[in-house]
Amino acid sequence: MLNPHFVGWEPMYHWTDQKIRVHALYCVMALTLAGLLQREAHRAGLELSLEAIGRELSSICEVINLYAPISGKAGRFRAATTYTEPTPTSSRLAEIFRLDDCKAR
Structure with a gap:
């Protein structure tokens, strides 16, 4: 979580209060999801950084x-x-996060 660019507040191209609040909500939701992914991987015995989890999940096409x-x-x-x-x-991350449930049928 030391990388400030993994889930960041910027760039924010909004000027109205409502859109800034929604942007903040999305940022907090992304940070929460990233933390949950890392926690579930840790519970399953995989000691991976958020960057490593993102890289591994991005390799699934x-x-x-x-x-x-x-x-x-x-x-x-x-x-x-x-x-x-x-x-x-x-493969292990897909199993942990139950990504098989998302496959096209």
Whole structure:
């Protein structure tokens, strides 16, 4: 939590009181979420910084390829979902944070 740029107050491009309050709320929510992620990883035995957690989670990518219907036939496009090859740490984080529940079905 020593990196002031991980979850920061700036840049803030707002001038009205209401928008500044909402911006502050988003910043506090982001900081709270980051702390909860780090705490859950710590409870599961992973001693990672917020930057490391963010880097590992950013390495998880989902690609959905759409394939046209068989030629000459009308119909819906077929979708095929693939994921990047996970690292052991990103796999463990996905398990801890139950990210499988978010996968496309």
